[in-house]
Amino acid sequence: xxxxxxxxxxxxxxxxxxxxxxxxxxxxxxxxxxxxxxxxxxxxxxxxxxxxxxxxxxxxxxxxxxxxxxxxxxxxxxxxxxxxxxxxxxxxxxxxxxxxxxxxxxxxxxxxxxxxxxxxxxxxxxxxxxxxxxxxxxxxxxxxxxxxxxx
Numbered sequence: 001x002x003x004x005x006x007x008x009x010x011x012x013x014x015x016x017x018x019x020x021x022x023x024x025x026x027x028x029x030x031x032x033x034x035x036x037x038x039x040x041x042x043x044x045x046x047x048x049x050x051x052x053x054x055x056x057x058x059x060x061x062x063x064x065x066x067x068x069x070x071x072x073x074x075x076x077x078x079x080x081x082x083x084x085x086x087x088x089x090x091x092x093x094x095x096x097x098x099x100x101x102x103x104x105x106x107x108x109x110x111x112x113x114x115x116x117x118x119x120x121x122x123x124x125x126x127x128x129x130x131x132x133x134x135x136x137x138x139x140x141x142x143x144x145x146x147x148x149x150x151x
Contacts, residue, residue: 006030016143017081075151076126080141084115088137096137098148102130110148113141126150 005025013021013032020033080086088096088111097109104110105127113120128150135147 006032012143075131075149076128077146078110078122078125078148078150080113080143080145080147081122082113082115082120083143084113084120084141086135086137086139086141086147087112087114087119088133098130098133100130100133104128104130104150122147124150 009021009023009030009032012018020031022031023029088098090097090112097111098104104124106124108124109121110124111122113122130148131151132149133147134149135141135145141147
């Protein structure tokens with residue numbers, strides 16, 4: 001496995017709350033782990049490595065997925081904790097978890113992000129009112145991408 005890809009994985013791990021990541025590319029695999037001194041619960045996320053070699057390093061960053069000026073006006077921004085597919089409801093025939101104008105409490109489920117065929121519920125970090133939804137149902141999302149604004 002290319003050392004540049006391993007370095008990029010280390011950077012992603014350092015920028016996130018993930019404590020361990022394992023990547024399989026063909027017959028090769030790499031596991032990178034960070035252990036917290038607090039002994040907090042660790043989550044293992046397996047992500048397919050699909051970083052084309054022709055993309056310059058640093059050209060796509062979580063900060064570039066959102067306009068910083070709009071974040072100030074929106075209140076609290078809920079960002080994606082992982083790369084995956086955004087789903088606004090638990091199934092296509094059910095209503096969305098949240099809609100604009102809806103009041104949510106800390107811990108309420110806002111959406112689901114599918115990563116590696118695992119459905120991860122994204123919960124609200126704060127109480128507030130949904131003022132903006134930045135993504136559409138079924139849309140691929142990046143780590144750190146803005147999903148919701150709460151006021």
